[in-house]
Amino acid sequence: MEVTRMSSTAGQTYLDQFPAEAKVIKAAFWSSFMALAIGGLLGLVQALHRTDVLRFIDSADYYTVLTAHGVLLAITFTIFFLVGIFTWAVTTSLDRGVVDIRFTWAWYIMMVVGTILVGVSILGGVVDAIPTNADVLFTFYAPLQAHPAFYVGLVLFVVGSWLAGADWFRTWWAWRKENPDERIPLPTFMALTTTLFWYLCTLGVALSILVFLLPWSLGIVDSVNPLLTRTLFWYFGHAVVYFWLMPAYMMWYIMLPKLSGGKLFSDPLARVVFVLFLLLSTPVGIHHQYLDPGIAEGYKFIAMTNTMFLLLPSLLTAFTVVASMEHGARQRGGTGYLGWLKALPWRDPVFTGMALAGLMFAAAGFSGMINAGMNINYLVHNTWWVVGHFHLTVGTAVALTFMAAAYWFIPQVTGKELWSRRLALGQVLVWFVGMTFMSNAMHRSGLFGMPRRTAEPQYQGFDFEPAVGTVGEINAQVALGAVLLTVALAMFLLNMVMTSFNDDSDSLPANTYAGTLSGPEDSPAVLDNLKLWTAIAVVLVIVGYTLPLASIVDSGGLFGPDIGGFQLAIETDPALVLESVREVMP
Amino acid sequence: MNIHTYEKAWLVAAMVLIVGFIATITYGAVGPGIAMIDDDAGSIDPNEISDHERFGETGVEHLGGNEYEVNVVAQAWAYSPSEIEVPAGSEVTFYVTSRDVTHSFTVVGTNVNTMVVPGQISEMTVQFDEPGEYGILCNEYCGEGHHTMEGLLTVVPEDEFDLTELSTDAPREVEVGNETTINATVSNGMQDGLETTATLEIGEQQYERDVTIDGEGSAELTFDVDTDALGEGEHDWTFTVDDHEESGTLSVVSETDGGDTNE
Amino acid sequence: MASATEQRETDQVHEIGHEEYDPIGTAILIGIYFLILVLLWLFMYFVEFLGNGPTVVGALLTVVGLA
Numbered sequence: 056m057e058v059t060r061m062s063s064t065a066g067q068t069y070l071d072q073f074p075a076e077a078k079v080i081k082a083a084f085w086s087s088f089m090a091l092a093i094g095g096l097l098g099l100v101q102a103l104h105r106t107d108v109l110r111f112i113d114s115a116d117y118y119t120v121l122t123a124h125g126v127l128l129a130i131t132f133t134i135f136f137l138v139g140i141f142t143w144a145v146t147t148s149l150d151r152g153v154v155d156i157r158f159t160w161a162w163y164i165m166m167v168v169g170t171i172l173v174g175v176s177i178l179g180g181v182v183d184a185i186p187t188n189a190d191v192l193f194t195f196y197a198p199l200q201a202h203p204a205f206y207v208g209l210v211l212f213v214v215g216s217w218l219a220g221a222d223w224f225r226t227w228w229a230w231r232k233e234n235p236d237e238r239i240p241l242p243t244f245m246a247l248t249t250t251l252f253w254y255l256c257t258l259g260v261a262l263s264i265l266v267f268l269l270p271w272s273l274g275i276v277d278s279v280n281p282l283l284t285r286t287l288f289w290y291f292g293h294a295v296v297y298f299w300l301m302p303a304y305m306m307w308y309i310m311l312p313k314l315s316g317g318k319l320f321s322d323p324l325a326r327v328v329f330v331l332f333l334l335l336s337t338p339v340g341i342h343h344q345y346l347d348p349g350i351a352e353g354y355k356f357i358a359m360t361n362t363m364f365l366l367l368p369s370l371l372t373a374f375t376v377v378a379s380m381e382h383g384a385r386q387r388g389g390t391g392y393l394g395w396l397k398a399l400p401w402r403d404p405v406f407t408g409m410a411l412a413g414l415m416f417a418a419a420g421f422s423g424m425i426n427a428g429m430n431i432n433y434l435v436h437n438t439w440w441v442v443g444h445f446h447l448t449v450g451t452a453v454a455l456t457f458m459a460a461a462y463w464f465i466p467q468v469t470g471k472e473l474w475s476r477r478l479a480l481g482q483v484l485v486w487f488v489g490m491t492f493m494s495n496a497m498h499r500s501g502l503f504g505m506p507r508r509t510a511e512p513q514y515q516g517f518d519f520e521p522a523v524g525t526v527g528e529i530n531a532q533v534a535l536g537a538v539l540l541t542v543a544l545a546m547f548l549l550n551m552v553m554t555s556f557n558d559d560s561d562s563l564p565a566n567t568y569a570g571t572l573s574g575p576e577d578s579p580a581v582l583d584n585l586k587l588w589t590a591i592a593v594v595l596v597i598v599g600y601t602l603p604l605a606s607i608v609d610s611g612g613l614f615g616p617d618i619g620g621f622q623l624a625i626e627t628d629p630a631l632v633l634e635s636v637r638e639v640m641p
Numbered sequence: 642m643n644i645h646t647y648e649k650a651w652l653v654a655a656m657v658l659i660v661g662f663i664a665t666i667t668y669g670a671v672g673p674g675i676a677m678i679d680d681d682a683g684s685i686d687p688n689e690i691s692d693h694e695r696f697g698e699t700g701v702e703h704l705g706g707n708e709y710e711v712n713v714v715a716q717a718w719a720y721s722p723s724e725i726e727v728p729a730g731s732e733v734t735f736y737v738t739s740r741d742v743t744h745s746f747t748v749v750g751t752n753v754n755t756m757v758v759p760g761q762i763s764e765m766t767v768q769f770d771e772p773g774e775y776g777i778l779c780n781e782y783c784g785e786g787h788h789t790m791e792g793l794l795t796v797v798p799e800d801e802f803d804l805t806e807l808s809t810d811a812p813r814e815v816e817v818g819n820e821t822t823i824n825a826t827v828s829n830g831m832q833d834g835l836e837t838t839a840t841l842e843i844g845e846q847q848y849e850r851d852v853t854i855d856g857e858g859s860a861e862l863t864f865d866v867d868t869d870a871l872g873e874g875e876h877d878w879t880f881t882v883d884d885h886e887e888s889g890t891l892s893v894v895s896e897t898d899g900g901d902t903n904e
Numbered sequence: 905m906a907s908a909t910e911q912r913e914t915d916q917v918h919e920i921g922h923e924e925y926d927p928i929g930t931a932i933l934i935g936i937y938f939l940i941l942v943l944l945w946l947f948m949y950f951v952e953f954l955g956n957g958p959t960v961v962g963a964l965l966t967v968v969g970l971a
């Protein structure tokens with residue numbers, strides 16, 4: 056079936072169709088790129104510092120840098136891009152603008168204000184003039200305590216994203232009134248199901264911050280239960296990884312087939328996949344706590360089983376997406392069992408970027424399976440293996456897909472031709488190579504116990520003993536990979552900046568996405584019953600979390616046994632390190 | 642719904658994979674008997690660690706047979722104790738808790754690894770078959786000095802292991818001709834009795850005693866030192882039981898220089 | 905200038921519908937992926953993990969050891 060949009064909008068860019076929305080999307084993209092630029096640079100600082108290639112900051116400040124890297128990249132970069140893409144997806148596929156553009160700007164601005172609050176409170180860790188401290192990393196585990204502004208900023212950001220979700224729902228409801236009998240167009244379906252599990256999972260972190268951490272940082276309550284806030288964080292923390300991933304999946308489902316010259320292999324399966332994510336993203340968070348005391352083994356096993364089944368939608372995606380690419384390649388004249396691979400448009404940076412991102416995600420899938428395996432977690436938990444893993448997932452599958460998508464979207468929302476397609480093609484390749492080095496070396500170091508989140512992983516009393524290779528060789532690969540990644544980042548930003556200086560172009564492609572080989576008419580209508588799926592998702596969460604949470608509250612108390620906040624800093628005299636343990640807010 | 646045959650096959654294969662993974666993990670739990678950290682050890686008020694029956698005194702304890710317990714308190718940025726010694730062929734249960742923020746207790750190069758969350762006690766039972774030396778590190782960020790947090794775990798050959806502790810009480814200075822004594826306490830932390838020889842060497846003199854100490858017991862030894870034979874001057878002494886040593890110096894001074902001091 | 909999307913439309917040499925399309929290449933690739941996953945999983949679990957002892961064991965051990 057052909058997507059109806061295609062005919063009605065032939066030749067028109069997104070900017071032509073929705074000039075007002077295009078402005079918000081452009082703003083969201085640029086917010087995202089800025090976070091990427093700063094965060095990426097900090098990543099280079101970290102990689103060089105840890106490997107002792109170049110240390111120009113204090114090791115004590117390393118953790119401020121790492122907090123900024125984690126927050127800016129995992130939260131700001133990803134989510135700003137997401138809200139941009141989803142706004143595009145909803146308006147494009149429903150072929151109507153948002154209900155009220157002022158509301159759209161409002162949530163965008165709210166997210167910006169939240170980001171600034173968070174950013175400034177982190178910056179306070181290194182700038183004396185700012186009286187804040189938020190060296191708590193992006194997981195902000197209590198009783199490490201940040202300045203209240205940090206928590207307030209996070210809340211604003213998340214509430215902003217909730218309003219964005221409301222905006223998409225409103226737009227969809229408005230469309231529904233005009234089209235009571237139509238199936239939800241696939242891109243909108245994807246945005247809505249993703250939004251639903253986002254609501255579900257962010258409830259945990261909102262509860263954690265609003266009920267516990269914020270009042271505690273303000274001194275209103277004087278104790279927290281660290282295991283409880285930690286569990287609430289991970290209740291959110293696994294689903295958030297799928298939240299980042301869903302826009303990338305959307306791109307692979309609705310853009311890659313088109314870019315390959317074909318159609319999406321199966322619309323019904325795409326819907327099934329997103330429904331599965333809605334159902335299973337949240338009741339699995341305990342898999343981040345396999346090595347936590349205070350949680351019974353049985354709950355950990357249940358979380359593992361759910362997690363393993365969560366592999367299913369991703370494995371299905373691999374098939375559907377590759378089959379769609381193969382379809383394109385064969386329509387373009389590709390033949391043979393694997394010869395069709397040559398017929399894919401490898402010179403197109405948008406295609407190649409997304410395809411390489413998908414390839415890396417396949418590798419990440421493997422290390423993720425290891426992470427999911429309950430008892431094998433003893434081997435890899437909190438080692439650099441995990442950091443290697445998520446630089447493949449969020450750091451490449453997501454980030455590289457977003458950058459590749461930007462080569463298509465920025466022209467769409469600005470009406471300007473991309474400055475250099477060759478630079479763009481080079482950029483996605485350099486990123487891929489850089490990440491291959493960095494992430495592979497990180498995985499390997501995890502296996503001999505190299506810890507993550509550590510400024511100087513060089514110890515006094517012992518040495519690491521890699522089974523294969525040496526620590527030095529592995530560090531060199533990390534440093535080399537990090538440099539290549541930073542170069543790729545610079546290439547990307549240069550292209551984006553130069554594009555925005557380009558003249559307006561009228562030869563841009565139309566704003567379309569892929570048609571489908573097997574369309575929604577092939578899929579049961581019940582798939583579109585969002586209320587039903589939401590209800591089941593809620594039930595699964597209740598089943599998965601009631602008992603563990605109850606037992607945590609029962610054993611440690613809702614507010615814990617008088618556990619105050621800590622900001623553990625080294626005093627100026629390094630000889631006094633141990634005496635300097637001070638409790639800032641008793 | 643219209644699903645291609647290949648895709649159906651992949652669906653089946655994917656399910657096989659998933660079930661296979663779960664089966665492997667289950668095998669690990671029942672075959673080699675790998676247990677997860679859980680809630681068995683209960684919770685604790687971090688403000689009361691020092692008075693806690695388990696963590697009031699940290700370190701290695703013998704339970705009997707080849708079973709040991711190691712109680713560890715983690716705090717920014719050290720473990721107490723920072724060096725742990727256990728015998729090969731033992732079954733050791735670690736109990737770890739935190740005085741301040743979240744840490745980890747991770748034995749490098751092994752699968753011994755746990756989060757240490759304040760308010761909770763992590764319990765892990767581990768079998769150490771072979772002698773060896775392992776680093777211990779904290780792999781959870783715990784403040785600016787996180788990277789300095791480390792320890793050492795030594796698994797010593799079984800016959801080199803004991804839980805013997807010495808303490809001595811000796812004068813610093815004594816007048817020549819006066820009688821003096823060096824007192825020593827030998828305590829045995831093992832549940833089994835200890836039979837060994839204690840030796841005190843001072844100057845050219847050497848005193849030996851056979852000691853027999855019950856499990857969890859201690860013995861007081863008193864050595865009368867002949868200051869005349871030693872003569873005036875500084876005399877180094879060493880008190881030895883098996884591999885343990887305590888030493889000090891005794892000054893024997895002329896009568897006019899002063900009286901007994903016992904500091 | 906020649907942009908990604910436009911090129912592709914013209915590149916198409918023939919149209920293949922759902923009925924006539926067998927993604928055989930995909931099946932091969934995904935089969936290879938499956939094999940890699942299985943082999944690496946076995947390697948990671950039985951060599952890297954179980955070979956990395958000592959490991960945390962539970963009371964279960966003695967029970968199973970006797971059985």
Ligand code: HEM
Pocket residue numbers: 095096098099101102105121122124125128129132133192193194442445446449450451454506507508509510536537538540541544
């Ligand atoms: C220039 C590219 C990048 C480089 C060189 C880089 C480097 C690093 C390094 C070395 C670490 C480990 C720090 C440690 O364990 O001590 C790290 C952590 C991390 N990176 Fe990146 N990274 C890059 C890009 C990204 C991207 C694109 C993302 C996500 C979109 C990302 C997300 C993260 C996260 C979430 C952490 C963990 C932070 C934490 O442990 O609290 N990074 N990065």
Ligand SMILES: [Cu+2]
Pocket residue numbers: 292293296340342343
């Ligand atoms: Cu997760």
Ligand SMILES: [Cu+2]
Pocket residue numbers: 744745779780781782783784787788790
């Ligand atoms: Cu630490």
